[in-house]
Amino acid sequence: MAAETNYVILGTGQLGLAIMDELLARGAAGSLTLVNRSGRVGETLPAGVQLATGDMNDPAVVARLCADADVVFMCAQPPYDKWPELWPPLMQAVLEGLAQTQARLVFGDNLYMYGPSGGRPIREDMPYAATGRKGKTRAQVAEMVLAAHRAGRVPAVIGRASDFYGPRVTDSAFGDRFFDAALAGKPADLVGNLDMPHTYTFIRDFARGLVTLSAEESAYGQAWHVPSAPTLTTRAFVDLVAAAIGQPVRPRPAGRLLLTVIGLFQPMVREIKEMLYEWEEPHVVDHSRFAEVFGAQTTPHAEAIAETVAWYRARTPAS
DSSP states (O other): OOSOOOEEEEOOSHHHHHHHHHHHHTTOOSOEEEEESSSOOSSOOOTTEEEEEOOTTOHHHHHHHTTTOSEEEEOOOOOGGGHHHHHHHHHHHHHHHHTTSSOEEEEEEOSGGGOOOTTSOBOTTSOOOOOSHHHHHHHHHHHHHHHHHHTTSSOEEEEEOOEEESTTOOSSTTSHHHHHHHHTTSOEEEESOTTSEEOEEEHHHHHHHHHHHHTOGGGTTSEEEOOOSOOEEHHHHHHHHHHHHTSOOOEEEEOHHHHHHHHTTOHHHHHHHHTGGGGTSOBOBOOHHHHHHHOOOOOOHHHHHHHHHHHHHHSOTTO
């Protein structure tokens, strides 16, 4: 990367750390600061990367931490089951804080706002038609970001990915519940119809797409679907995992009825049920618009899965 740019990454979870890796791999010149509330990260940070502590719900804190930033990546998010209550005020605080700076905002988003696609390819020009609470919340938050850009308050761009997987990704359809069980030779929990086509995004490809958008002035004021490897069925994805592990994987898919019953006792399962439609119909994400403008570099699923399996094998039980 040519010019010296100061970066701040809000959030030190799976996406924030993947963006850190991507910036360092591109030889980003300038400062790189991660921000979270605890002041702790579950791994040793590379030399030169700073860690700052702050409450992102406070606009004054956001303004202070991002005062010298050129680009701010928003990767923090509230607990999954608290999105309607906590997401809008969090994003409002971040936008109010950044409006006091000269920083540009890059928001790592998902696809929940579109709602069921009816099997049609999911494009950026689809209406926000979600009816569930999480989907409607994501629509509200995305509109807040784009409205801030239109008003001239915060230059902003949104990059959206499908369900992602990869190193450090533990809380996902293909997260630790699946990979830990698969490596142990136990039934591996999944949801929905395994034979439906489903776009999955490698976390490093998501980070690459967001970093690309951050540097492209023409991208701002819009939402883009970052490139993902070719769509395949969930069953085909499982077969690639089995090949990487070197042993059969026994997927154990849960349907709507089972999720309803389990959800009576487990609130998080109730939240997952809202999004089950993604695995009951073809869930195919179209990133052709991004590819036509910026190009598309993606990691083949077999290669990405092999890297993911290696990460799960190497991590300690306490991580």
